Amino acid sequence: MKNFLFILFLFPLLTSCQTEKAVVSKYSAHVGDITFDEKIDDPKFKRCLSEDFGIQYYNDSQGFQYKGEKISIEEKLKSLNIEGDKKLKGYITVRFLVNCDGKSGLFRVQQMNQEYKETDADKELTDQLLIFTKNLNGWIPKKLDGKKVDYYQYLTYKIENGKVSEILP
Template sequence: MRNLLLILFMIPLLANCQSEKNALSKYAANVGDIAFNEDTDRSNFKRCLSDDFTFQYYNDLKGFQYKGEKIEIERKLAALNLQDDRNENGYITIRFIVNCEGKTGMFRVQQMNENYQKFAFDKKFGDQLLKFTENLDGWIPKEYEGRKLDYYQYLTFKIENGKVSEILP
């Protein structure tokens, strides 16, 4: 009788654990993972490794990997002379994946004001920064133990009085 009560008690616990496991599987493996979105992502962009494994840009000692380094990106941006007509302040962060061939894709944009609150800059201005980032073609693939890897990268554009005053990191 005691064993029967124990079994009856354990069944709901086991069923509950199983449903929790299924609920968790719909979430990304790591915070910040970018999942493919067929509505916004180019179908011809391919990761070289599994979709479940992407390095972060900071996973090696080499840091920022762009031909000509960050100064080259700043030079290219300055040549465009972009301006937000509303003279707003804040940040636009564009996050993306660089694959093992140095090609980029799966771009995600986040905008916030100078108080780090969700905010929307002029659409044209935001679109111009996104297009600028998408067109950067000097990304250098990361390597680990002689194997080229996909990795996450981001650029944060600090906006002061409607102009980019700094690019982070």
Template sequence: MKNALSLLFLIPLFSNCQIDKTAVSKYPAHVGNVEWDKKLDDPNFKNCLSEGSYSYQYYNGGSSGIQYKGEKLEIVRKFEKENIHSSKDVNGYVTIRFVVNCEGKSGIFRMKQMDENYKETQLDSKLTSQILFFTKNLNGWIPKEIDGKKVDYYQYLTYKIEHGKVSEILP
């Protein structure tokens, strides 16, 4: 009798828990995932995992720091050889986030611009274009392995701009 009574209470509960399997989520599979966009991204860039599964970050897998041949110091050296600056007196930050695939190639670049108070803004477009071009042409990214398997991962570089010049590259 007790089991039958319990069953009577559970049936309405389970009948209201139906999931609409035809609904497509507007949210990515993982927080922060960036979807490939045919208007922005190189069609020749291929990820090594299943489509859109960029869930690893640069710090996953026990590695610390930037996974680049020569580390961050090499990126700074390369940047200093370039003549990247603005004729305008702009201050702020340019963050470029991208994916490094299992072959060490980079793609799917996204850029955010902020003023010195971290509010989203548009800095000098000539300067930001040069910074994006520089970042896209860095070719020393080290493929990442997690549990013996090569994976794709997100990486980012933030350029601190003071008076129209890059004063620091982060992280």
């Protein structure tokens, strides 16, 4: 009888001791996080902080931080005379991370038409603007509570008649 009671008592304990499977999320820790992709990202680009931490460029009072301000970027772009299909109108956004050394990496591109619907109407123009953005080297590191941090930045190129008419933000 003792053995029977012992087994009866032990059985619920044994059946409840199951190992839990680790749940791996396909979603980022925060909306808009960019995770390293070995197929498209430069392995030499390093974050300064944890991969789970990056602030948005607008999360501090400094705002947009580039040597010579946005006008410097506009002048560089104008001197290159980059253009695409004359009928093209819409937006090309290049989003990336700037690390605590002011170096940029983890570039992601999205092209939209005038109705803000995703498109890939002009790959050549998109590639030219991506290369242009990758070559910008005047990003100023940001500080949060006195410590340099990585931050997300984006440039949206407004396209009218195949040419950049404006750079946002």
